[in-house]
Amino acid sequence: MDENMLCTKTHEYVLEKDGKYEVGITDYAINQLGDIVFIELPDTNTEFSKGEVFATIESVKAASEVYMPISGKVIEVNEEIVNNPELLNDETYEEKWFIKIESEADQVELADLLDYSDYREEVE
C-alpha cells in the first residue's frame, strides 16, 4: 500500500496522482472481506458527495457498501476488477483502485482523513 494514501474509518482510501485522485478500499478491508466475488462501480461522469455510497462490493460472506472519502466526479472506472473481482484478493496484483475522480473540495475534505499509519493503528 502507498504510504501517501489517506483513509476513512470505513476503510476507503484516496490517493493523489497528478491532481486527480484514485479511490478504493484498504488492504485491511480486503483481507477482512475474504473472497471478493462481485463489484459494482458507478458510470464515469457521475458526481458524488463525500460520504455517499458509490460502489458495492460482495464477498462470499456478505455485501458491503463503499463510501466516497471526498466529493468528486468519476473520470475513470477500473473495469478490470469489475470483470475479475478475484484480482482484489491477489496479493501480486497492483491495480486495486476502484475509480479515479476529479475533486474540487479536496483541500477541505482531505483534512478529515487519516494517514495510512494512523488508520492501521485505528483498525489493529
Place this chain on the structure above:
Amino acid sequence: MTKRTFLYDKHVELGAKMVDFAGWEMPVQYTSIIEEHKNVRENVGLFDVSHMGELIVYGEDALPFLNKLVPQDISKLTDKKAVYCQLPNKDGGLIDDLIIYKLEDKKYLIIANASRVDEDLNWMSLNQLGFNVEIDNISHKYSLIAVQGPKACDLINCAGLIDLPPFFSIKRAELFNINLWVSRTGYTGEDGVEILVKNEFAEYVWDKLLELGKQYKVMPVGLGARDTLRLEASLHLYGNDLDENTTPVEAGLSWSVSKTKTEDYNGKKVIMEQLKNGGRKKLVGFRMLDKSIARHEYEVYSNGEKVGVVTSGGVSPMRGENIGLAYINSPLDKFSVGSTIQIMIRDKLHDAEIVKRPFIEKRNKV
C-alpha cells in the same frame, strides 16, 4: 460473553478468522471460503461443529415422547440408525430441525442447532408431562468434528476405523485409540462422518486428523464454506430457511414426514392438511441470470408484483454462478422449474431462474 469450543486455540493457531455465531466464537474461514469449499468437494475438509447441541433422551417413555414431538415415525428407527426430523409447534411451524439417533432401546441422541438448544429444551419440558423420560443436555461435555468429502472415509479408515457405519447410522468406535462415536452424516452433500468425542480428547483427534489427512489434502474448513456447501446441497439452515412460521411441507420437507404414523404429534393436523392441499408458501431454488448475488431477506418479484422472499443466497463455487432459496407465496402454481423471477437487489430487479434442487449432485447416498 461468547462461548468457545475446546478447539478454539487450534483455530487461532491455524490463522482462522473468528466470528460470533449463535453466541459462539467460531472460525468463519482459515484461508479462503472458496478454496475450502472446493477442497471439500474434491478432497476432504475438517469442521469444528462443537457449537451444535447434543441431547440424550432416555427412559421408559422415550419412544412415545419423541413420537409426540416430531412428524417422523421414531418407532421405525432401528438401533444405531438416524433420521432427519423437525420439531414443530402446535401450528406446524418449526422450532428446530434435528437429527435423532437411536442409540439403544429407550435411549436416543439428538443433534440440535446451537442457536435453538435452549428453545428445544424448553419445548421438550413443556411436552414432558405424563411421560416417564429424562432429557440430558450433554452439549458441554462433547465436541463434534465433521470430516466431509470424497476422501473422508479413506481418512477415517486410515485413522483406525475400517468398518464405517452405513449412511445415516452411528457406531461406537475407536480412532487413534480414543473411544468416541462416529456417525455417517454431514451437512455438505458429500460422503463423510461426524465424530462425537469427549472434550478432553477433541484437540488430540483434531490434530491427528489434520496430520494424517495430509496425504488426502485435508484442510480445516470454517463456517463460511459450511454455509456455501450446504446451500449447494440445498440443505436448510434454521433461522434462514426454517422458522416458527414455516411448516415442513412449505419447506419442501414433505419427503421426510411420515404419511402412515398413527400417533398424534404437535402440528399434525396442519401438516397432514398441507400434505394434501399444499402450504401457504413454497420453497424454490433459483440461479441468478447475471453476476449479482441474492441474500437473505431480499424480495422476490414477478411481473412487478412482490411474490416472495429470499431465505438463503450466495455463490455456488461448483456451478460458477450465484444461487439461492426463496419462499414464493402466491400463486404457487405459476412458479415451477424454468420460470423466471426477479430479485430486488439494491433497488434494482435482477432476473433469476427457478431450478431443480439440490444445485449439485449429492454424493452421500451410499
